[in-house]
Each structure stands twice: as C-alpha cells, then as structure tokens.
Amino acid sequence: MTAFSLTPEAAAPRLRVARRTLERLRSVPALAGRYPGHLDAGSLERLAELPPLAKDDLNTALAHLEPAAERSATWLFQSGGSTGAPKVGYAPTGFYMAGVHAHWQPLDRTDVFVNAWGAGRMWGAHFLAAALADLSGCRIIALGSVAREEYGAWLEFLAARRVTAIGGTPSVLRLWFAHARATGLELPSLRKVLWLGEAWQPQLDADLAAVAPLARRWGMFGSTETWVVGTNTPHCPADVFHPLPEQLVHVDADAGGLLDFTALDPEVLNPVLRYRTGDAGELTTCPCGRPEPAMRVLGRRDSVVQVRGLGLDVDELIARAEREPAVARAQVVLTEQGGRATGVEVLVLAAGQGAAPDVERLRKELFGDTSTLSTAFQHDPGSFRVRPVDELVSNGRTGKTAALVVREQS
Incomplete structure (x- = not known):
C-alpha cells in the first residue's frame, strides 16, 4: 500500500534511485541473499514485495558501504543512540x-x-x-x-x-x-x-x-536514517503528515500496520529501502484539504517489554498514569540484573506548581489494574514503585525523553 502514485514519467527517475539503492544493498555480502530477482521491478509499487530493512540491516550496510560524496562534503552523524548503541550515518551538508x-x-x-x-x-x-x-x-x-x-x-x-x-x-x-x-x-x-x-x-x-x-x-x-519523510501544518492533526515527493511510504497490513520508508532523493547517501522505524500508521485523507494522500502515525509498536516472562505495554502504562489530573508526564524505568527485571518504576512529573500527584494511590491502582505487574511482582510488590520527580530522564545529547529507560542494577 503506497502513500502516493505517480505518472510513469514522474516515477521513472525515482525508480532509478530505488534500483541503485537495491544494487548497493545487494553488494553487501551479508544482505545479498535477501534480494534475489527484484532488480527488474517495473514500478515503485512493486518495491513493497521486497523484504523490509531493519536497523541492524542498515547498520550492516553502512559498515560495508562508503558514501558517494565526491561532489561535496559529508556530515557524519549518530544514527540512533536514544535507546540503543549509536551508529554512524551520513548526510550531505x-x-x-x-x-x-x-x-x-x-x-x-x-x-x-x-x-x-x-x-x-x-x-x-x-x-x-x-x-x-x-x-x-x-x-x-x-x-x-x-x-x-x-x-x-x-x-x-x-x-x-x-x-x-x-x-x-x-x-x-x-x-x-x-x-x-x-x-x-x-x-x-x-x-x-x-x-x-x-x-x-x-x-x-x-x-x-x-x-x-x-x-x-x-x-x-x-x-x-530516513531524514524528513513528511510534514504537517497548523491545519493538519498533529499525528497526520504529508509525505514528501522523494519519500515512498508503505503500510504493511500483514505486520500490524508497520510503516516502511524508501528514500528516493538522488542525493541520498544512506541506502534506505523499505526501512522500518518501528512506527505503525495508516494512509488517510487530511482534513487540511490538501488533495495528496497523507499518513497518520499511530505510534511505535515496540513498546512491549518482557518483565519476568510477561509482556508489559509501556505506552499503555504511561497513558494510564498521565490520565491523572495532577500528572503532566510519566516515564517507565526498568531495572535489570543479568537480563532479569528486578524492578519497575513509574516516574511522574507534576502538572504544575501546587500539583501533587497522590503517588501511593496511583501505585496501588496501576499495580491492581495491570495484570503483568501484579503477576510479575506478586511476591515482591515493593519492586514496583511510583515516584514523583522534578524532571524525567532525558538524553543529554538529543534532549529526547524516551518512554522507557532500562538500567542495569550494579
């Protein structure tokens, strides 16, 4: 399912970029076997038949390929690093x-x-x-x-x-x-x-x-990895974006609506072909009135973490905590030792001066309403806590505040 359709004349140069990217990926020994027989794809829509590219795949390709930067200087930047190990990516100036x-x-x-x-x-x-x-x-x-x-x-x-x-x-x-x-x-x-x-x-x-x-x-x-895929204006809902002409967006219904992106800019340095960020979405019509298709981003689908063998939906837990009137934002901190969860903590940021969340009542409600928590910590309920903070844990490099922070217990 593609987020835009083009005339054959308009699609031709973009298809050339996609084929060039495919050839670059096929030149990587670890990835070559994934892409047999697809070089003669006759349309952009047929790219949806290719296997998606995950972060580890892209990292493998970037480690093998050198950017084609003869025409100008090239930026080296960190690709990822908010929740995982940083990797090097490339971009033109x-x-x-x-x-x-x-x-x-x-x-x-x-x-x-x-x-x-x-x-x-x-x-x-x-x-x-x-x-x-x-x-x-x-x-x-x-x-x-x-x-x-x-x-x-x-x-x-x-x-x-x-x-x-x-x-x-x-x-x-x-x-x-x-x-x-x-x-x-x-x-x-x-x-x-x-x-x-x-x-x-x-x-x-x-x-x-x-x-x-x-x-x-x-x-x-x-x-x-993808750079800017789409934009919106004050007339668009905050979760609806209009893809740029040089970005191809697919929705994979068989994978829970996960979005994948193909960069069709002739100057693209990273080999981005059906790259999967972990976000789910759907194609839609934006109420702003612009005629071209739009995509609604429904959020990440990698928010479920294992807590003592049970799945904990971090986004769902945060949403429940943030329904409290006195809570502006919440964050989950998972403490592990040797790969086993030893504790879960929900950090809550007060909604404003004078607002004081009732953390003990909230802890009891979250614990009782979340079967994963009540089951995982039934013998040590004190390992689940709700704690008020002046600020959430953020990435000092990017300023981002992740929904989940994982810490290794010393």
Whole structure:
C-alpha cells in the first residue's frame, strides 16, 4: 500500500534511485541473499514485495558501504543512540532540506527563529533545522541546549527580541513553555512552533494557549536514517503528515500496520529501502484539504517489554498514569540484573506548581489494574514503585525523553 502514485514519467527517475539503492544493498555480502530477482521491478509499487530493512540491516550496510560524496562534503552523524548503541550515518551538508523547503515553508524572511534543538555530540537535528532556517532567509538565534536554571533569563531575552518562531523536540519545548507558564512569562510575538524528533505532546497545547496564544505548531516526521519523510501544518492533526515527493511510504497490513520508508532523493547517501522505524500508521485523507494522500502515525509498536516472562505495554502504562489530573508526564524505568527485571518504576512529573500527584494511590491502582505487574511482582510488590520527580530522564545529547529507560542494577 503506497502513500502516493505517480505518472510513469514522474516515477521513472525515482525508480532509478530505488534500483541503485537495491544494487548497493545487494553488494553487501551479508544482505545479498535477501534480494534475489527484484532488480527488474517495473514500478515503485512493486518495491513493497521486497523484504523490509531493519536497523541492524542498515547498520550492516553502512559498515560495508562508503558514501558517494565526491561532489561535496559529508556530515557524519549518530544514527540512533536514544535507546540503543549509536551508529554512524551520513548526510550531505544541506541535510536534504532544500527539497523539504520547496514543499513546506513554515518560516519566512520576517521571522526571528530560535533553534532550540540540541547541537551536542553528532546529532543532526540542530543543523537540519539551521539549514531550513537558512533557506527561509529569516534571522536565527542558534540557542541549542539550555540548562534548567537558565530558562528564566533566556525567556526574558526571547521576549525582548520579539521572537516569532521556535523549534525543538516536544520534550524540550515542554520544558520551555511549562517554565514560562509557571512563572507567568508570556511570548506575545511567538506565532510558530516547529517540532521534530518525538510525537507532539498534548500538554503543549495548554501551555501555548497560556504563554503564546498566537502560536501554531508545524511538524516534521522522520528519523536520522530516513531524514524528513513528511510534514504537517497548523491545519493538519498533529499525528497526520504529508509525505514528501522523494519519500515512498508503505503500510504493511500483514505486520500490524508497520510503516516502511524508501528514500528516493538522488542525493541520498544512506541506502534506505523499505526501512522500518518501528512506527505503525495508516494512509488517510487530511482534513487540511490538501488533495495528496497523507499518513497518520499511530505510534511505535515496540513498546512491549518482557518483565519476568510477561509482556508489559509501556505506552499503555504511561497513558494510564498521565490520565491523572495532577500528572503532566510519566516515564517507565526498568531495572535489570543479568537480563532479569528486578524492578519497575513509574516516574511522574507534576502538572504544575501546587500539583501533587497522590503517588501511593496511583501505585496501588496501576499495580491492581495491570495484570503483568501484579503477576510479575506478586511476591515482591515493593519492586514496583511510583515516584514523583522534578524532571524525567532525558538524553543529554538529543534532549529526547524516551518512554522507557532500562538500567542495569550494579
């Protein structure tokens, strides 16, 4: 099931890119046997017959292939690393953003844009956003990462500079706007919020209404392997994206609706062919009125972890905790020793100043309502806890806050 259909004339150059990528993958000894007899595929739709490419497969290919970067310099960046071991990936200096800007222009020359994506340790998002802002011709404040104690002073600076746009991961944006709301600081000039790296957080809508009522969200969906797959506008639901012309999207109904992506940009350096990020989705019609097909991202399908031989749905547990009025966000920490779960902890972030979650009542309800927890820890119920925190565990390099954190007990 493909997210767009093209005329034969328009499909031909994209099919050439797909064939070139397929040939590159076939040149990798460990992967060659997976792709017999598919080089003569006559259409992009037939690519859906190819086996999907998983992260380990892509890592194997990247370790074997050198990027074709003779025409310009090449960025080396970390591919993954939020929840697993980081790997090296490649991108041209423009980060493919000229193609994105041609179809999606949230910024213009009148904007004052704060780039709040972290610039640390080989993560590409800060520089990707910088390339987009540069194409727009706007003024840029390359702020990067900010420590918690610095938010107040920087927010006052941004208000004084009449900032009109800001961008970052939703986890980081949530910290900015929650602090502004708690301290009564407003950003009346802010009109645009760009986001990439995580799903949009509904709590941001409430914070923006109080801090920057004129601000509207503009989203990008993708990964460090695929780069930007699709975009949305304030007229689109937060979970619906319009694929870019150089991205082919398939929905695999036989695999629970998992999405896979094929990069058809002639300049692509990573061999991305039916690459699977772990997100599920469906093809849909966007209520924004744009005629082209769109994809709704339904969330990851790798959120079930094993706890003493039983499956625990992390997303479901977090959703239950976040239904509490006093809880803004929640996170699950799984402690293991020798591969065996020794404890599960739900960290909860208060919804605002004066909000105090009743953690003991919540612990009892979560424990009693979640059969995996009550069964796995029936003999040691104290190994499941709910704990209030001032901030959740985040990746210092990217600013992302994963739903699940796994720790090895010493």
